[in-house]
Amino acid sequence: MTEPNPDAAHPFTRASTSARWRSCGAGLIVGAILVTAGCTTDNDPPAITATSVFTGTPVPLTTGEIPGEPGHSPGGNVVSAGFADPEGAPAGTVTFVERAGFVEIQAHVSGLTPGFHGFHVHENGTCDPDSTAPDGNQTGDFLSAGGHLQADDHTGSPASGDLASIYVRDDGQGLLVTSTDAFTLDDLNNNGRGRAVVVHADPDNFGNIPTRYTLPDHSTVPDQQTQATGDAGPRVACAVVK
Incomplete structure (x- = not known):
């Protein structure tokens, strides 16, 4: 065969x-x-x-195994709160996530005037409309929240609670994702008293006033008020985080 x-x-x-x-x-x-x-x-x-083959599936993000590690899934190291305007209407949300050596912040705001708005963590965990400032000198919306947060052993400008300004689009919506190593979630908890997160009516200039500008009394530029507030104007939304 x-x-x-x-x-x-x-x-x-x-x-x-x-x-x-x-x-x-x-x-x-x-x-x-x-x-x-x-x-x-x-x-x-x-x-x-x-050759590499594109499948349309994104590379998975690294997930940490313990709180405070980058990419760690929420679980005890996250705090969130809702913003309200002076009339009590919802105005968005803010979330703080503690990472390794820094805090990540994500804020969504709504119903605000288009443009940049100052965005800060304030020292007191209160959001009372038409309230008196702790020094007793002024009355206005959310003034009970006090000044900008200064974490322990931190002085000067920018303050610990100074964050990047949030931009609001023409549709009244705004989104900010930023980070800071100037405070921790424990600082926000404030022994259970919390802190206020405030959105302001105007942009924050971060004390960025050139020395060529002078005040009528020839005092230092930027002046103390600018250094303390960034000239960000009235407080238009507030949330308490703990």
Whole structure:
């Protein structure tokens, strides 16, 4: 009996393979592997090039195993609160997540005037509309929250509670994602008393007033009021975090 010729068993035979390898620029895609060949002889092995394949699935984010580690899933190291305007209407939310060596902040606001708004953590955990400031000198919305937070052993400007300004779009919505290493969640808890997070009516200039500008009394520029408040104006939304 004549033995079957294995090379004739399939159109893609050993002979046809050799012919393909001798072809210049021949290529074959097998699964996720791109096989390419230049001008080779029957004895030359084919050149194989692995290529990456895009599947549409994003690379997963690293998740920490313990609180305070970057990427750690929420679990005891997150605090959130809702903003309210002076009339008590909802005005968004704010979330603080403690990471390794810093705090990440995400704020969503709504119903505010388009443009930049000062955004700070204030010293007292109260959000009382039409209230008196702790020094007793002024009355206004959310003034009971006091001045900007200064964490222990921190003085000067910018204050610990000074954060990046939040931009509100023409539709009244705003989103801010930022971070700081100037305070911790324990500082926000304030022994259970909490802190106020305040959105202001105007942009915060962060005391950035060039020295070429002078005040009528020739006092230091920026003055104490600017250094303390950033000239961010009235308080238009407030949330208490603990």
